[in-house]
Amino acid sequence: MTQGALADLLAYQSVTEALAQVSGRLGWDQETVMPRGAAHQRAEEMAALEGVLHARRTDPQIGEWLAALDGADLDPVAAAKVRHITRSYARNTKVPGDLAAEIARVTSRAQGIWAEARSNDDVAHFLPVLGQVIDLRRQEGAALADGGDTYDALLNDYEQGATAAEIGAMFGRMRERLVRLRERILGANKPVAGLSGTFDEAGQLRLSHMMAEHFGYDFRHGRIDKAVHPFSSGSGADVRITTRVDEGDPFNCLYSTIHEVGHGCYEQNIHPDYALTPLGGGVSMGVHESQSRIYENQLGRSRAFTGWMFDQMARVFGHGGAADADAFYAAVNRVHSGYIRTEADEVHYNLHIMMRFDLERALMSGDLAVDDLEAAWNDRFHTDFGAKVDRASNGVLQDVHWSVGLFGYFPTYTLGNVYAGCLHQALRAAHPDLDAQLAKGDTSAATGWLRENVQVHGGLYEPAEIIKRACGFTPDEGPLLDYLDHKFAALYDL
Structure with missing residues (x-):
């Protein structure tokens, strides 16, 4: 029976x-x-x-x-x-x-x-x-x-077992250290230049394809297309990703691609026996974001990997957009109060998420009227980032999430960053020579470790359990914040 x-x-x-x-x-x-x-x-x-x-x-x-x-x-x-x-x-x-x-x-x-x-x-x-x-x-x-709680019910669609109260408390702890780090960086009086030059669309898309391959994305079961807002879609044998192109800013394309490749590789690497079963997709959006964020940031924005990327930029465009590999690394990680979440540096990124988390909770509870959303967004952005929003596409209209009903989704981005910080600490312990490989554009040790410890399991374990099994400890925000302090202290001579 x-x-x-x-x-x-x-x-x-x-x-x-x-x-x-x-x-x-x-x-x-x-x-x-x-x-x-x-x-x-x-x-x-x-x-x-x-x-x-x-x-x-x-x-x-x-x-x-x-x-x-x-x-x-x-x-x-x-x-x-x-x-x-x-x-x-x-x-x-x-x-x-x-x-x-x-x-x-x-x-x-x-x-x-x-x-x-x-x-x-x-x-x-x-x-x-x-x-x-x-x-x-x-x-x-x-x-x-x-x-x-209505918001908790929606949040559980993306991160089973999470509550707004717990996430809000974690955000409060993180916010204090992030703001302090940002103030130290901005007070260091060490300006960092962005890239200079024009980078044609065809060249960016060639590099985008190359980056995807170097991070292990399988084009036999996937493809890259352009979209207004980059995303990944599908699982198993058909996993598609998208990117976007700005000819004045190739990082927009390249790091959107690497980010979505993290999502795509998670889905492609789930055990094939789980296809078309409840275990055949990522277990939660927080764990999903841990993969996209560690691919994009701890690996893709590392000094070792950006040195290799600088050389590839020079081969495609005839210049890397910066004086040398060190200047390129600094440009990749330049801290500035930009408008766009997906283009934000690692210090500011989670502040973007915290703002959206507070606004969407207020919208769902009725404390914030829809007609007042733009003004509330602009006021909060000015308070948090010290700049006035110049146009709606740089403000309340920049993200697709609310239009498609993804209320409760935004906090999983920061939860993914927290998970990524824990995974990165464990990964470095397992592969102390990782930088030597990344400097050659070889991510296989890192992506292989993530595949075996996280991705292959799909939905077999609960979200926090899969991270704990991979890292050997209960996940918390400490490793992420320590990583950010160490990285940007070195970059800005703090």
């Missing part, structure tokens, strides 16, 4: 997982190559598919199979699969099907409206549909919370 129920449940779930991949592919298409005039139809397509998925995820037969498996002696892999399905079933049965479909419909439409508003710096064009998204997500959060 138990084995039959398990086999039937997993066969049913495999079809659901396959349909979810199709939905993800529609989202990828929408943000890369879909004709602009297809937005309305795509919204209906997404809503229709979400209706099918929601019906499958809430089918009473799942409850019967789970009841038959209750208390069964399952091996660890099967037990983990059942754990995920149980959690998904409990979550989805709380959300009405028509609400799930309407969220899919409105967020698909909102993404296109956001892209138009961003290109025209027109906040007023976006706010009405944002209000609809927030209202729908509040309804969903209330259904999921079942009398508890």
Whole structure:
């Protein structure tokens, strides 16, 4: 009875997982190559598919199979699969099907409206549909919370077990040290120049492809395209990433690529036996971000790797955009109060996240009205970064997340940085000669360690557990903050 129920449940779930991949592919298409005039139809397509998925995820037969498996002696892999399905079933049965479909419909439409508003710096064009998204997500959060905290219910979609109170407390501890480090850097009176010159799109995309290969991205099962906001999509045998190009700033393209390669490699390297099962994707967005952030920062922005990257820039463009490899390393890691989160240096990045975390909590609770969001953003940015936002695309319209309903997602970026700090400490202990390899553009020791200790496991373990197993200690913010202090003290002669 138990084995039959398990086999039937997993066969049913495999079809659901396959349909979810199709939905993800529609989202990828929408943000890369879909004709602009297809937005309305795509919204209906997404809503229709979400209706099918929601019906499958809430089918009473799942409850019967789970009841038959209750208390069964399952091996660890099967037990983990059942754990995920149980959690998904409990979550989805709380959300009405028509609400799930309407969220899919409105967020698909909102993404296109956001892209138009961003290109025209027109906040007023976006706010009405944002209000609809927030209202729908509040309804969903209330259904999921079942009398508890609405924001926590949404946060748990991205980081199981996390609470806003715990994350807020961690952010408070981090903020003090980050602000102190920033003040020391800015007070050091050591200006660092950015890159100079023009870097054509074709050359940047060639380098982007090269960087992806050197970090282990498998182009037999992936591809790179351009998007307004870089992202990764898919799992298993079809994992796609995107980047963007600014001919005056090649770092935008190169580090967006490396970041998304971190996400992509996580999905590509999950054990193949887990494909189209609940274990076949990254276990949480915090763990996912740990991979993208350690690829991008601790590895990609290291002195060793940037020395190699400088040489590749010179081969492609005839110059590296800086006087020498040391100047290039300094430019890669230049600390400045920029507007754009995805382009932020490591000192400022988490301050960007903390701002968004506070604003979205206020939006979801109703303490901040949608019509007041731009003013609240601009005031907070001026307070935190000491600069006035010059246009909406550099401010409240820069991120795609709220348009597609990802409330509760932003804090996982900083949680990912915290996890990355812990993983980096353990990685360096395991490979003390890592810099010698990175200086040759060889990331295989680092990416291999991450593959074996994190990526291959997919959803087998809970988020904090997988980091603890890899590092040998319970994750906290200390290793990340120590790494930042050490790195930037050396860079700025503090």
